[in-house]
Amino acid sequence: MSESNTLHWQNLSREHLLPPFSDYRELNAKGARIITRASGVYLWDSKGNRILDGMAGLWCVNIGYGREELVEAAARQMRELPYYNLFFQTAHTPALELANAIAGIAPIGMDHVFFTGSGSESNDTVLRMVRHYWMTKGQPQKQVIIGRWNGYHGSTVAGASLGGMKAMHEQAGLLISGIEHIDQPYWYGEGDDLDPDEFGIRVAEQLEQKILEVGEDKVAAFIAEPIQGAGGVIIPPDSYWPKIREILARYDILFIADEVICGFGRTGEWFGSDYYGNAPDLMPIAKGLTSGYLPMGGVIVRDKVVQVLNEGGEFYHGFTYSGHPVAAAVALENLRILKEENILERVKAKTSPYLQKRWRELADHPLVGEVRGLGMLGALELVKDKQTRERFPGAIGMRCREHCLDNGLVMRAVGDTMIISPPLVINEEEIDELVTKARLCLDLTARDARA
Numbered sequence: 001m002s003e004s005n006t007l008h009w010q011n012l013s014r015e016h017l018l019p020p021f022s023d024y025r026e027l028n029a030k031g032a033r034i035i036t037r038a039s040g041v042y043l044w045d046s047k048g049n050r051i052l053d054g055m056a057g058l059w060c061v062n063i064g065y066g067r068e069e070l071v072e073a074a075a076r077q078m079r080e081l082p083y084y085n086l087f088f089q090t091a092h093t094p095a096l097e098l099a100n101a102i103a104g105i106a107p108i109g110m111d112h113v114f115f116t117g118s119g120s121e122s123n124d125t126v127l128r129m130v131r132h133y134w135m136t137k138g139q140p141q142k143q144v145i146i147g148r149w150n151g152y153h154g155s156t157v158a159g160a161s162l163g164g165m166k167a168m169h170e171q172a173g174l175l176i177s178g179i180e181h182i183d184q185p186y187w188y189g190e191g192d193d194l195d196p197d198e199f200g201i202r203v204a205e206q207l208e209q210k211i212l213e214v215g216e217d218k219v220a221a222f223i224a225e226p227i228q229g230a231g232g233v234i235i236p237p238d239s240y241w242p243k244i245r246e247i248l249a250r251y252d253i254l255f256i257a258d259e260v261i262c263g264f265g266r267t268g269e270w271f272g273s274d275y276y277g278n279a280p281d282l283m284p285i286a287k288g289l290t291s292g293y294l295p296m297g298g299v300i301v302r303d304k305v306v307q308v309l310n311e312g313g314e315f316y317h318g319f320t321y322s323g324h325p326v327a328a329a330v331a332l333e334n335l336r337i338l339k340e341e342n343i344l345e346r347v348k349a350k351t352s353p354y355l356q357k358r359w360r361e362l363a364d365h366p367l368v369g370e371v372r373g374l375g376m377l378g379a380l381e382l383v384k385d386k387q388t389r390e391r392f393p394g395a396i397g398m399r400c401r402e403h404c405l406d407n408g409l410v411m412r413a414v415g416d417t418m419i420i421s422p423p424l425v426i427n428e429e430e431i432d433e434l435v436t437k438a439r440l441c442l443d444l445t446a447r448d449a450r451a
């Protein structure tokens with residue numbers, strides 16, 4: 001495709017499109033990169049460049065691009081029943097079969113699903129559902145939800161308030177009332193000279209301090225991602241989740257594990273909570289549920305919570321597209337492929353150990369202060385000084401990201417943390433290509449940094 005086509009589309013973007021999470025002036029000056037097609041783990045842009053998608057879209061294309069079975073499932077369902085809803089005592093087979101399939105892979109005792117259109121809607125649902133739960137139980141004062149700074153739970157008003165992205169709060173006059181935050185378990189960034197496990201315990205203990213400060217009788221729930229994704233692939237120290245479990249066991253509050261990224265195989269288990277041995281009461285899901293082929297989310301709910309909701313009268317909440325039949329048919333097909341092709345087993349036994357081994361080789365690079373990763377997730381901390389962890393002035397992460405795109409790799413920058421979350425179907429050869437390209441881009445970034 002020609003250069004002039006690219007300019008045409010870049011102009012359409014300037015003239016008509018307001019894209020999410022973008023600085024419009026900066027983007028308009030530069031021009032958007034136009035993605036035209038995809039297959040397997042690769043994207044192509046309008047100039048014909050092939051790009052290895054190290055982010056699986058936005059953490060979602062778990063089975064890779066171009067699976068005809070999902071196309072067929074969507075077409076079949078559109079012909080049969082393109083739309084109906086789950087409101088007012090109706091249901092349809094795709095949503096019912098999908099709820100059943102999800103219950104089959106969810107942790108024991110989590111057998112019900114409330115469907116939504118996205119991860120953000122799932123977290124809005126969670127806020128409404130836990131408050132309704134406590135009201136039904138006769139404890140209406142239990143309203144406060146405790147989240148974590150730098151957590152990400154989506155971009156709707158409730159999602160952004162539950163999340164701990166301060167820039168999002170400031171721009172929109174958030175938080176909404178009844179939400180509190182504690183520190184994140186980000187050892188490299190905030191652990192100073194503490195040993196990682198000691199740091200993990202300390203930040204976990206903040207949960208107990210916050211519960212006592214607010215009052216157990218006012219706390220409804222704690223929400224956290226098993227591994228923070230958008231915050232920069234923050235993998236808690238080993239001591240963190242056991243300590244959190246210990247605290248949760250002492251207090252009568254609900255535990256919400258936001259599985260929007262970790263769900264559907266990202267850690268090599270079905271859910272991040274399985275990986276860590278956590279037992280949440282509610283699990284918001286989205287992204288990998290359909291491998292991103294259609295928008296869909298949901299909340300998986302523990303039976304003991306459902307028992308209370310059953311006594312609560314009408315739940316005044318839902319979306320036109322809750323359980324959308326076409327999205328549900330695609331999600332079912334996606335789950336079938338994940339299971340029948342043993343994709344999680346392969347991630348666990350072969351490709352994630354290989355990715356993690358190769359990824360850690362980048363630790364010797366002069367710009368890299370820390371390499372971390374787990375399952376099909378990875379992060380690199382870019383620093384000026386490995387000893388002191390001093391950062392570069394200016395946005396070195398964005399420079400690195402630019403070099404990656406120019407050299408055929410999508411690697412995302414969260415500040416000066418470079419992150420990856422490739423499709424779960426990535427093979428060893430493609431992992432080699434990813435790591436080789438990442439090193440090349442680190443070299444180019446180091447050259448810029450010296451200049």
Ligand SMILES: *Cc1c(COP(=O)(O)O)cnc(C)c1O
Nearest residue numbers: 118119120152153154258260261
């Ligand atoms: C992406 C994400 C969300 C929001 O999902 P959307 O589909 O973008 O609304 C919520 N929680 C986590 C952990 C996410 O990564």
